Amino acid sequence: MKNIFFMILALFGWFAFVPLTGQETKTVMPRILIDGSRPDENSIQLKSMDIQVEIFGNLAKTTTTLVFTNSSHSNLEGNLVFPLPETASVSGYAIDINGKLRNAVPVAKARAVEVLESIQKQNVDPGILEKVEGNNFRTRISPIPAQGSRTVQISYYQTLKSDKFSYQYHLPLNSGKKISQFILTTKVYQTGYKPILVESPDGSFNFSQNNHVYEASLSKADFLPTKSLIIRLPQVKNKIESFTQNNVDGSVYFYAPLLQEIPSTPKVWSKNIGIIWDNSLSGLKRDHEKELQLIDKIVSQEKELNIEVSLVNINLEKSKLFKIKNGDWSELKQYLQTVTYDGGTNYSKINSLSLKADEYLMFSDGISSFGSNELYLNKPVYTISSASTSNLGVLKYIAQKTRGKFINLNEESVDDAFTKLNRNTLQFLGIKNETVSEVYPMLGTEVYQGFSVSGISKSKNSKLIILLGRNGKVEIQKEIDLENSSQNLEISKIWAQHKIDFLEMNAEKNKEEIEQIGKQFSIVTAHTSFIVLENVSDYVKYQINPPAELQKEYNRLVKQGWTQKETRKSNLLQIAIAKARELQDWWKKDFKPVKPKYPQPVKDTVIANWEEVAQMRNVHPVPPPDMHEQQYMSVSSIVLDENQQKSFSSNKRVVGKMIKEEKAGEIPEIKIMDVKSDKEYIKLIEASKTPYDTYLELRKEYMETPSFYFDVATYFFQKKDKETGLKILSSLADLGLENAELYKMLAYKLKEIEEYPAELFITKKVLDWRPFDAQSYRDYALALQDNKQYQQALEHLYKVLTNDYSVEIANRDRDITEIIVPEINNLVSLYPKELNLSKIDSKILVDIPVDIRVVMNWNKDMTDIDLWVTDPNGEKCYYGHRSTAIGGRNSEDVTQGFGPEQFMLKKAIPGKYKIQTNFFAERQMSITGPTTISVEIFLMYSSGKQTKKMITFQNNNPDRGNEGILIGEFEF
Numbered sequence: 015m016k017n018i019f020f021m022i023l024a025l026f027g028w029f030a031f032v033p034l035t036g037q038e039t040k041t042v043m044p045r046i047l048i049d050g051s052r053p054d055e056n057s058i059q060l061k062s063m064d065i066q067v068e069i070f071g072n073l074a075k076t077t078t079t080l081v082f083t084n085s086s087h088s089n090l091e092g093n094l095v096f097p098l099p100e101t102a103s104v105s106g107y108a109i110d111i112n113g114k115l116r117n118a119v120p121v122a123k124a125r126a127v128e129v130l131e132s133i134q135k136q137n138v139d140p141g142i143l144e145k146v147e148g149n150n151f152r153t154r155i156s157p158i159p160a161q162g163s164r165t166v167q168i169s170y171y172q173t174l175k176s177d178k179f180s181y182q183y184h185l186p187l188n189s190g191k192k193i194s195q196f197i198l199t200t201k202v203y204q205t206g207y208k209p210i211l212v213e214s215p216d217g218s219f220n221f222s223q224n225n226h227v228y229e230a231s232l233s234k235a236d237f238l239p240t241k242s243l244i245i246r247l248p249q250v251k252n253k254i255e256s257f258t259q260n261n262v263d264g265s266v267y268f269y270a271p272l273l274q275e276i277p278s279t280p281k282v283w284s285k286n287i288g289i290i291w292d293n294s295l296s297g298l299k300r301d302h303e304k305e306l307q308l309i310d311k312i313v314s315q316e317k318e319l320n321i322e323v324s325l326v327n328i329n330l331e332k333s334k335l336f337k338i339k340n341g342d343w344s345e346l347k348q349y350l351q352t353v354t355y356d357g358g359t360n361y362s363k364i365n366s367l368s369l370k371a372d373e374y375l376m377f378s379d380g381i382s383s384f385g386s387n388e389l390y391l392n393k394p395v396y397t398i399s400s401a402s403t404s405n406l407g408v409l410k411y412i413a414q415k416t417r418g419k420f421i422n423l424n425e426e427s428v429d430d431a432f433t434k435l436n437r438n439t440l441q442f443l444g445i446k447n448e449t450v451s452e453v454y455p456m457l458g459t460e461v462y463q464g465f466s467v468s469g470i471s472k473s474k475n476s477k478l479i480i481l482l483g484r485n486g487k488v489e490i491q492k493e494i495d496l497e498n499s500s501q502n503l504e505i506s507k508i509w510a511q512h513k514i515d516f517l518e519m520n521a522e523k524n525k526e527e528i529e530q531i532g533k534q535f536s537i538v539t540a541h542t543s544f545i546v547l548e549n550v551s552d553y554v555k556y557q558i559n560p561p562a563e564l565q566k567e568y569n570r571l572v573k574q575g576w577t578q579k580e581t582r583k584s585n586l587l588q589i590a591i592a593k594a595r596e597l598q599d600w601w602k603k604d605f606k607p608v609k610p611k612y613p614q615p616v617k618d619t620v621i622a623n624w625e626e627v628a629q630m631r632n633v634h635p636v637p638p639p640d641m642h643e644q645q646y647m648s649v650s651s652i653v654l655d656e657n658q659q660k661s662f663s664s665n666k667r668v669v670g671k672m673i674k675e676e677k678a679g680e681i682p683e684i685k686i687m688d689v690k691s692d693k694e695y696i697k698l699i700e701a702s703k704t705p706y707d708t709y710l711e712l713r714k715e716y717m718e719t720p721s722f723y724f725d726v727a728t729y730f731f732q733k734k735d736k737e738t739g740l741k742i743l744s745s746l747a748d749l750g751l752e753n754a755e756l757y758k759m760l761a762y763k764l765k766e767i768e769e770y771p772a773e774l775f776i777t778k779k780v781l782d783w784r785p786f787d788a789q790s791y792r793d794y795a796l797a798l799q800d801n802k803q804y805q806q807a808l809e810h811l812y813k814v815l816t817n818d819y820s821v822e823i824a825n826r827d828r829d830i831t832e833i834i835v836p837e838i839n840n841l842v843s844l845y846p847k848e849l850n851l852s853k854i855d856s857k858i859l860v861d862i863p864v865d866i867r868v869v870m871n872w873n874k875d876m877t878d879i880d881l882w883v884t885d886p887n888g889e890k891c892y893y894g895h896r897s898t899a900i901g902g903r904n905s906e907d908v909t910q911g912f913g914p915e916q917f918m919l920k921k922a923i924p925g926k927y928k929i930q931t932n933f934f935a936e937r938q939m940s941i942t943g944p945t946t947i948s949v950e951i952f953l954m955y956s957s958g959k960q961t962k963k964m965i966t967f968q969n970n971n972p973d974r975g976n977e978g979i980l981i982g983e984f985e986f
Contacts, residue, residue: 057084057085057086057090058082058083058084058090058092058158059082059083059085060080060081060082060191060193061081061082061083061163061193061194061195062079062080062081062193062194062195062196062197063078063079063080063081063193063195063196063197064078064079064195064197065077065078065079065185065197065198065199066078066199067183067185067198067199067200067201067243068200068201068203069174069183069200069201069202069203069209069245069247070203070204070257070500070502070503071181071204071205071249071255071257071271071500072173072174072176072181072247072249072271072464072466073171073172073173073174073257073269073503073508074171074172074173074174074183075105075169075170075171075503076169076170076172076185077106077167077168077169078167078168078169079165079166079167080094080165080166080167080168081163081164081165081195082155082158082163082164082165082166083158083162083163084158084159084160084161084162084163085161086160086161087160087161088160089157089158089159089160090157090158090160091154091155091157091158092154092155092158092164093152093153093154093155094152094153094155094166095146095150095151095152095751096150096151096152096168097148097149097150097151097402097403098149098150098151098170098172099149099172099424099425100149100406100422100425101172101173101174101175102149102170102171102172103170103171103172103507103508103510103511103514103537103538104143104145104151104168104169104170104537104538104544105169105170105171105504105507105536105537106118106167106168106169106170106536107143107153107166107167107168107169107538107544107546108166108167108546109141109153109155109164109165109166109167109546110164110165110166111546111548115165115167116546116561116563116564117546117561117562117563118141118142118143118544118545118546118561119536119544119545119546119558119559119560119561120532120533120536120537120538120542120543120544120545121533121542121543121544121545121558122529122533122541122542122543123144123145123529123539123540123541123542123543124782124783124784124785124786125786126142126144126543126544126545127142127144127543127783127784127786128786128820128823129545129547129556129558129820130142130154130545131822131823131875132556132580132820132821132822132823133547133548133552140545140546140547140548140552141153141154141155141166141545141546142154142543142544142545142546143168143538143543143544144538144543144544145538145539145540145542145543146751146752147381147383147403147405147751147752148379148380148381148403148404148405148406148751149403149404149405149406150403150751151168151538152751152752153166153168171504171507171508171511173271173464173466173508174247174464175425175426175464176249176271176273176463176464177246177463178463179248179249179250179251179273180246180247180248180249181246181247181249181464182212182244182245182246182247183243183244183245183247184242184243184244184245185242185243185244186242187215187239187241187242187243188239188240188241188242191238192236192237192238193236193237193238193239194235194236195233195234195235195237196232196233196234196235196237196239197231197232197233197234198215198219198231198232198233198243199229199230199231199232200221200229200230200231200243200245201227201228201229202221202227202228202229202245202247203226203227203502204226204500205226205228205247206250207247207248207249208221208223208228209221209228209245209246209247210245210246210247210248211230211244211245212244212245212246213241213242213243213244214230214241214243214244215232215239215240215241215242215243216232216234216237216241218232219231219232219243249273250273251273251275253273254270254271254272254273254274254480254492254493254494255270255271255499255500256268256269256270256494256495256496256498256499256500257269257270257499257500257501257503257505257508258471258474258496258499258500258501258505259501259503259504259505259506260474260501261470261506264472264473264474265470265471265472265473265474266470266471266473266474266496267468267469267470267505267506267508267509268450268468268469268470268471268478268494268496268499268505268509269466269467269468269505269508269509270466270467270468270478270480270494271464271465271466272461272464272465272466272467272480272492273463273464274461274465274490274492276439276440276461276462276463276465276482277439277440277489278437278438278439278440279437279438280436280437280438281435281436281437281438283312283315283316283319283373284371284372284373285316285318285319285320286319286320286322286370286371286372287312287319287320287321287322287371287372287373287374287375288321288322288323288324288333288369288370288371288372288373288374288375288393289309289321289322289323289324289350289374289375289376289377290324290326290364290369290374290375290376290377290378290395291323291324291325291326291350291353291377292326292327292359292376292377292378292379293325293326293327293353293354293355293356294326294327294328294355294356294357294358294359294383294745294748295327295355295356295357295358295745295748295749296359296379296381296383296401296403296748297353297355297378297379298355299379299401299402299403300377300379300400300401301400301401301423301424302350302351302400304400304423304428305377305398305400305423306347306350306351307428308398308421308423308428308431308432308435309343309346309347309350309375310343310347311428311429311432311436312375312432312435312436313338313341313343314341315436316338316341317338317340317341318338318339318340319337319338320335320336320337320338320371321335321336321338321343321346322334322335322336322369322370322371323335323336323346323349323350324364324368324369325353326359326360326361326363326364326378327356327357327358327359327360327741327744328357328358328359328360328363328384328385328740328741328744328772329360329363330363330364330365330368330369333368333369333370334349336349354710356710356741356742356745357384357740357741357742357744357745357748358383358384358385358744358745358746358747358748359378359381359382359383359384359385359747359748360382360383360384360385360386361382361385361386361387361388361389361412362382362385362386362387362388362389362390363385364389364390364391365389365390365391366390366391366392366393369391369393371393372393373393373394373395373396373418374391374393374394374395374396374418375396375398376395376396376397376398376409376412377398377400378397378398378399378409379399379401379403379404379405380397380399380404380405380406380407380408380409380412381403381404381405381408381748382408383744383747383748384744384747384772384775384776385771385772385775386775387405387408387411387412389412391416392416393416394416394417394418395412395413395416395418396413396418396419396420396421396435397409397410397412397413397418397419397420397421398421398423398431399420399421399422399423399424400423400424401424402424403751404424406420406422407515407518407519407521408519410515410519411519411520414519419434419435419460421434421435434460434462438484439460439461439462440460440461440482440483440484440489440490441457441458441459441460441461441482441483441484442455442457442458442459442460442461442465442467442480442481442482443457443458443481443482443483443486443488444457444481445467445469445478445479445480445481446478446479446480446481446491447471447476447477447478447479449471449472449473449476450469450470450471450472450476450478451469451470452469452470452509452513453467453468453469454467454468454469454509454512454513454515454516455467455512455515455516456516461482467480467494468505468508468509468512469509470509471496473496474496474497475496475497476496476497477493477494477495477496477497478493478494478496479491479492479493479494480492480493480494506535507535507536507537510531510534510535510537511537513531514528514531514532514537514539517531518539518540521540521541525540525541528540528541528542529541529542545558547560550564550567550568550571551571553568554568554571554572555580556580557580580820580821581820581821582818582819582820582821583818583819583820583821583824584816584817584818584819586814586815586816586817586819586824586830586831587815587816587855587858589815589831590815590831590834590835590858591855591857591858593831593832593835594835594857594858594859594860595857595860597832597835597836597860597862598860598862600901600903600920601860601862601864601920603901605899605900605901605920605921681953681954681959681961682953682984682985682986683984684951684953684961684963684982684983684984685982685983685984686951686963686964686965686981686982687965687980687981687982687983688732689965689967689979689981690728690732691721691725691728691729691968693721693722693725695712695716695722695725695726696725696726696729698712699712699726699729700729705729705730705733706738709726709742718749719943720746720749720750720756720759720943721943721944721968723742723743723745723746723749724743724746724759724763724943724946724968725968726742727739727740727742727743727763728763728967730742731767736767739767740767740769743760743763743764744760744772746759746760747760747776752779752783754780754783754784755873755874757776757777757779757780758780758793758873758912758946759873759946759966760776761773761776761777761780761793761797762871762873762946762948762966763946763966764776765796765797765800765948765964765966766948766964766965766966768800770797770800770801771801773797773800773801774794774797774798774800774801776797777790777793777794777796777797778794778797780793780794781793781794786819786820786823787823787827787912788814788817788819788823788827788830788834789827789830789871789911789912789913789914791810791811791813791814791817792810792811792814792830792833792834792837792914793871794810795807795808795809795810795811795813795814795837796837798810799841804841804845804848804849805848805849805850807841808838808841808842808849808851808854809853811834811837811838811841812838812853812854814830814834815831815834815858826875826908826910826911827908827911828906829905829906829908830914832905832906832916833869833905833914833916835858835860836862836864836867836916836918836955836956838854838858838859839858839859839860839861839862839956840955840956840960842859843861843863843956843957843958844956844958844960861956862920862956863920863954863955863956863957864918864919864920864955864956865919865920865921865922865953865954865955865986866883866917866918866919866922866927866951866952866953866955867916867917867918867919867951867952867955868881868883868916868917868918868929868949868950868951868952869914869915869916869949869950869952870913870914870915870916870931870947870948870949870950871912871913871914871947871948871949872912872913872945872946872947872948873912873945873946873948874912874945874946875910875911875912876910877910877911877912877945878907878908878909878910879913879915879931879932879933879945879947879969880892880893880907880915880931880932880933881904881915881916881917881929881930881931881949882929882930882931882932882978883902883904883917883919883927883928883929883930884927884928884929884930885898885900885902885919885923885925885927886923886924886925886926886927886986887899887900887923887925889902891903891904891917892904892932893907898919900919900921900923901919901920901921902917902918902919903917903918903919904916904917905917917929918955922986923986924985924986925985925986926983926984926985927983927984927985927986928980928983929949929951929980929981929982929983930978930979930980930981931947931949931978931979931981932978932979933945933969933979943968944968944969945968945969946966946967946968946969947966947967947968947969948964948965948966949964949965949966949981949982950962950963950964951963951964951981951982951984953984963982965981965982967979
């Protein structure tokens, strides 16, 4: 296994784009974040950057090669995360294997993660590139070797935005740090005009012409880029240039941009406008200045308006009405400028019952991180994105569904955005030619400068007629001549991305089709990733078709019937049946009360008679922790046998211990310990007269630290301020793009505070991302149970036993049936009339109610945390002593997965029970911070009188040795 695992988050702003007018947006400059508590914090550097740009008309292909170096003495694992513009698609990814770049191949997204994690457990190092929430991409680099380097190459296509009658290419390059080797090469093909350099990274970067190709290059050592590359590409007015790519069946993919003057009519605004302002934590990443400038243009034009402002995070706050007179909106502007941003986002809280305006401007990033992205408004919604990390598909879907418009303010100027909002333009009504199919964009799409169309034509010599008009009536026809088209680009990828853009407006519904297109055309999508494996045998083993350079060897191995196939494990149901029998046998066993024993005193003549008494009672010494003999018991307390219990009243003290007689039907109270953070920020908040304001001030320093939000939220929960605590806690959902560790942390705490609808949403997200984990199904099933969806809960618990798993993941979770069998039977015992058991194997249905059940989970893989339960006899049940004299039973030790571990006791004896957890080992570090541990304590489990308490906390001190953390205790 690798020496140390870190997660490195690098956000490279040079993939971001800005408006055509030169009006800058916020861009994220290159930076590398690493666990700040480690000495390796600044060990990763970007040594080399080589950027190759090729431009054909309004199509550009950018290929960037990055070399990272690691100056530390530890292997590191990295995540490189970058946003791409609305019109871009990743078409290539490579990583160095044995010093040579190896191209990636497409595979289903969840399958890529499963293969990655299975292979990593074998000490082999693959790499994947995946699309995460919004138009953001993430590549995992594992490892960046100690005192070594790794090379990554990423390619993407994009369609360029137009500004009147020119296109513009923009590449931000201001890195803020010197780059040892910097290379930039740009080629512009088949253009009648020399490209205009609006801005260049260096004064020597100039275009020269060679055979109708304009080329400019730059090579610098120890270069500190301070400027961007902005190229303006003049074009002929009203010209349509087409591109095609031939297919094996004689048909062609075609693509045609349209630089056409489009007539439009003024929009008539309502006097009652609503503003939906996303004030979640991620709202801080938006360009508020541009948003305010856009509002200003609307108000300056209309003068007299009633504007209803509604803030949305995890809730929709009560609207505030502003009456605008003579264009004066200073009060509204000041209100929006002083908004507090905090919490996650839940679009499902937006509904027509709370909002009364006639039309809405919605300023958000399209990422509903804490609830469904379905909002319930029957009025036009103009969705406006000004953040580089936005889910454009969701924003387009909302606009389309409500008959509004989508405005990409991140890539457009305020003037252009206002023009789109303020004018009703022509619509795309289709193509007049029966030989074409699969044409995009969708019919009804509004046509602006830079509009383009793509599709499939049966004939490569067709003349196609583009139809533009309003309300189904054609007003303009433009001809496309495919016979004279250019054929030097992968137009199939452009078409495929256009189709994916359409499908991703409802990504969940179209999941299978998106995945299929991504695989066929080698495009990274929300459901398709790129993967690179180290050995040819791995491609054979996991049945993944390799890149071209490995195809010959791959075919040879397949032809020879190479025997090492991926091992899958699918017989968990049979294991569960055996486990059910084992649990039933354990439950039926009669664990006789052991005679009381007493401490053996030091030999002394004065108390010699007491020593004889002790010998007569056959007292034994306490066994060491790793002994398993059930007959040994601790001497730290006394338990009375049945006859002795009768002779003592419930309030009689025996050798300093109070034995409490359990009343009929009474369930003991579970006392949960407050596991408090000892961080300095908590001390400052505790000492503050205005804790929330202090939190906001401290947040500036801890903005990207998940444990900060977790600790502060816990503080407010403990102070009984659930509303504030929940808002702060929900910020975790806005921190990481598709980060399962963060979402598991969040789900555990939501379950603890009984926010069950949110728990259901979060666990479903994790299941979507990690359907190969048994724990994903289990967590979602238990959330379904919390939400009273008992049949679905049963079905998802049963799926844990009927799915198949990679052998590596199955070995990690080898004792999961010990936990699942009691949970299935618990559902059946509690809700028998609400369940259909026809599809459940009856052999796993056993009646095993217990007095005590404790379950512990955690949110990180490659982690070993142990559950300890100490009974009134002082006997500790744990991984080294899994069975106790009174019948306590611990599940098998989980040493490298997420848990869970479980303790059960059929019949509790009187006295105090103590529950602890002990941190044993963590083999990875991540940006999510300390491991989050969740413990549920059940009394009278499956008995009809079941009660539960839960605690979720972070292991802030993993070096506690064998001390353990006290979680809770109770007394029977």
